[in-house]
Amino acid sequence: MPPRLGFIGLGLMGKPMATRLLEAGYTVAVHNRSRGAVHELATRGAIACTSGREVAACSEVIITMLPDAPDVELVLLGPNGVLEGVAPGSMVIDMTTNNPEDSARLATRLHDKHVAMLDAPVSGGDVGARNGTLSIMVGGPKETFEACESILKILGHKIVHVGLQVGMGSHAKLANQILVAVTLAGMGEALVYGAKAGIDPALLVEAMSAGLARCGALDIKAPKVLAGDFKPGGKVDSQVKDLRYAMHMARKLKVSLPVTAVVNELFHAVQYAGRGEWDHSAIITLIEDMAGVAARSALR
Secondary structure (H helix, E strand, O other), rough: OOOEEEOOOOOOHHHHHHHHHOOOOOOOOOOOOOOOHHHHHHHOOOEOOOOOOHHHHOEEEEEOOOOOHHHHHHHHOOOOOOHHHOOOEEEEEEOOOOOOOOHHHHHHHHOOOOOOOEEEEEEEEHHHHHHHHEEEEOOOOOHHHHHHHHHHHEEEEEEEEEOOOOHHHHHHHHHHHHHHHHHHHHHHHHHHHHHHHHHHHHHHHHOOOOOOOOOOHHHHHHHHOOOOOOOOOHHHHHHHHHHHHHHHHHHHHHOOHHHHHHHHHHHHHHHHHOOOOOOOOHHHHHHHHHHHHOHHHHHH
């Protein structure tokens, strides 16, 4: 019999992920700070809950998908949190892009209550969440991973168990976010350079996509950028948070990230310009501002 699931955090990513689990036939108890998504999923068969404690009381596996580390801690350990309602032998999967140190600390607290934990952040944006094509990076004990793998396969097409300690999934996701941030900045500079030289950005994307410059940014983000569509799949604000954790952990690990440090400042500048809620590909708008040229076909 499949385990009863709980899902806490029904935002841009969480709601479509919880929806996929419901459609796969799981019993899913849901909770979210704003209640609209809870009511919507309840009409599709979810159990509407008003706290993490209530979710935990009727679930064997509790999944969290939240904005930041303090949110995860509050949901798991705070008043009326998961820890107050969870039964020994249950499992928690935190799919938030979290600080690895916080993930490890939370796992210790849960372990003291005989509750196992995985940290399993994802990459693939809202499109991947809707289509079940996320890449999922998992840290935690092998037996816990194997017990939860069938659940994760409903949410992602690539599930990689990157380490036996909770926190390793978060390390993998931060590495992913370093590459995403640098790639988006590079794509923005390339398109702005081409536009300044007089090349139609759509033709430039077509040319670059056929060679070594081909990347996920060109394949997935460039079509939206060319249309001037910055509806978020991954927000600038979230990218700034992820880079903050990456830079923090790099200092702890004594790793120099000089390119990431510059890109980190660029993303802060996009945020300061009032575009924090935009898609993280909006870093191109900062480069456009500096160059005095629009590198989007719809604006030329």
